[in-house]
Amino acid sequence: MARNTRINHRIKAKEVRVIGPTGENFGVLSLSDALKKAEELGLDLIEISPNVNPPVAKICDYGKFQYAEQKKEKVARTKRHIVEVKSVQVKIGTGEHDLELKAKKVSEWLKNGNRVRITLFLPGRSKYLNTTFLKERIERLLRFLTEEYRIIEPIAKSPKGLSTFVEQAKK
Numbered sequence: 546m547a548r549n550t551r552i553n554h555r556i557k558a559k560e561v562r563v564i565g566p567t568g569e570n571f572g573v574l575s576l577s578d579a580l581k582k583a584e585e586l587g588l589d590l591i592e593i594s595p596n597v598n599p600p601v602a603k604i605c606d607y608g609k610f611q612y613a614e615q616k617k618e619k620v621a622r623t624k625r626h627i628v629e630v631k632s633v634q635v636k637i638g639t640g641e642h643d644l645e646l647k648a649k650k651v652s653e654w655l656k657n658g659n660r661v662r663i664t665l666f667l668p669g670r671s672k673y674l675n676t677t678f679l680k681e682r683i684e685r686l687l688r689f690l691t692e693e694y695r696i697i698e699p700i701a702k703s704p705k706g707l708s709t710f711v712e713q714a715k716k
Contacts, residue, residue: 551592552607553580561592561602573599628712632662634705637671637682648689655692655713663687667706679707687711 551557556576563571563579566588574582583590583604591610594601603610631654633647651661665683667674680700687694693714700709 551595552589553583556590556592556600556602558592558595558600560599561590562597562599563590564593564601564603566603566605571604579604626658629659630662630710631659632664633686634664634666635682635686636666636668637674637679644686645689648686649691651686651711652690652692655690655694655711658713660697660710660712662708662710664703664708665706672706676707683707683709 558576560573560575561579563574563582565571566586571579571582579590579602586604588604589607589610590602590604591607592600592602631651633651635644635647639647651663654661663683663686665679667679683700690711694711695714697710697712698708700707
């Protein structure tokens, strides 16, 4: 809930578009008329959209308004998904079955909405092998993925060898 929500006499605009307690539109009223209308109904005048011209204000009970805003925020927080970066590492000689197992795990992570770093680990002299051959080794793993994916970063050299980032393809 925004702490800077203005109510009643704290509203600075000269005119406001007023919405009634049950959602009816009272139109654009001067601030004093809107405050009188709210006072007649025994409720508060709450500025909802201060950035539009004229600002929108609603006549309702401020306590109920705060409660509803807190509930909306709580629901929004629970629906938020933090994207994690998972990592999987393969070597040049990794067998087909092992690649299938790693691809299954990567597909699972992609389905959960995570990003995945796929690293081809190159120990010693294998760092100097033909780059197209090394890229093909990573692409072997990508072929086993069951989930639709898109490559965020193309295959490039990294401190451990070659790596790429993938994420779930937008549907």
